[in-house]
Amino acid sequence: MRDLTAELLEWHAAGRPYALATVIGVTGSAPRAPGATLAVDIDGTVIGSISGGCVEGAVYELCREALRTGRPVRETFGYSDDEAFAVGLTCGGVLEVFVQPITPEDLVPLEAVLRSEEQVALVRDLNTGATLAVGSWWKIGATFDEAVVAQARAMLEMGATGRRIIGCADREVTVFVESYVPPPRMIVFGAIDFAAAVTRIGRFLGYHVTVCDARRVFATRARFPDAHEVVVEWPNRYLARTPVDSRTVLCVLTHDAKFDVPLLEVALRLPVAYVGAMGSRRTHEDRMARLRAAGMTESELAQLHSPIGLDLGGRTAEETAVAVAAEIVALRRGGSARSLSATNGPIHAADGDIVRDPAVPQRPRGVAEHRGWSIIRNDLRRDRPA
Structure with a gap:
């Protein structure tokens, strides 16, 4: 919803009634995750998206209905084989939407x-x-x-x-x-040309990006305009004092032992999501030997992704940044990092946040076919046993 902040605050200031449609459940493949939002005002103006176009028309009508009746509604959209391309999730997923008329x-x-x-x-x-x-x-x-x-x-x-x-x-x-x-943090160590590309793609993915390097001449705002902050400090000292959490990703791009080894001694003992280090195979082996000599355990070293990134065959800074980002996304989302054409099963993982799904009852009150959709209409009372 926060991606609609500017428009919604304008509607609030103008006293404009509107309805808010939110994805509250996803099963199988669907374009948007729970929390995706679409809003429709009293004049029919639409902002946001909940399905990348698949169900926008049907949800628009639900919003108009909610504005007329003043009552919230939940609706589940499921794929229909009979009219796959008429309306709906042709990707085969099931999407539940909650539509709420916003009251004062x-x-x-x-x-x-x-x-x-x-x-x-x-x-x-x-x-x-x-x-x-x-x-x-x-x-x-x-x-x-x-x-x-x-x-x-x-x-x-x-x-x-x-x-x-x-x-x-x-x-x-x-x-x-x-x-x-x-937003989660991405900290990029090493103010090199590859760092500029990694910084750009990190920001694109929604990370709060910091570039850190001990060399003031290289660590400048002019060289890293896409970074949220540029820090001039020895990397290991900065990492030891800056806040990190289980979503933080660390990209060590210096490939210089005097920076890398002290930094990785700190990084590999932190509860972060990802630690990757750039370098050739020879650099990696030398780095591992130095870390073992410094007292790092095999369990700690196993947390290191080095050489950094997936094997995409890229050579440019931008291609390398894509490989790094792809590895981070795959790790974050549990992907196999293989080509989808070489895999089977659902493209998207099941929604792990749903403890129990009341939107798909064993005995739904009514099921109707609507232009290619299987629609399970849930009224706002609990279903009683048939």
């Missing part, structure tokens, strides 16, 4: 999420549309049970987005929690 009561928590400069979660009751913004120590919006708030804070701490069913029997509530946390 919703504006305060929504604005808190849109404007917050710290980590924040948006919580929505998928039955009533009640909306709550939750920070690390504060909350604004509708009243939710403390168990829901605690769950939202736990998800926020992990940066997780997804559905949760909380409580039991008549106190059960189904919520969708969207976590907004600062």
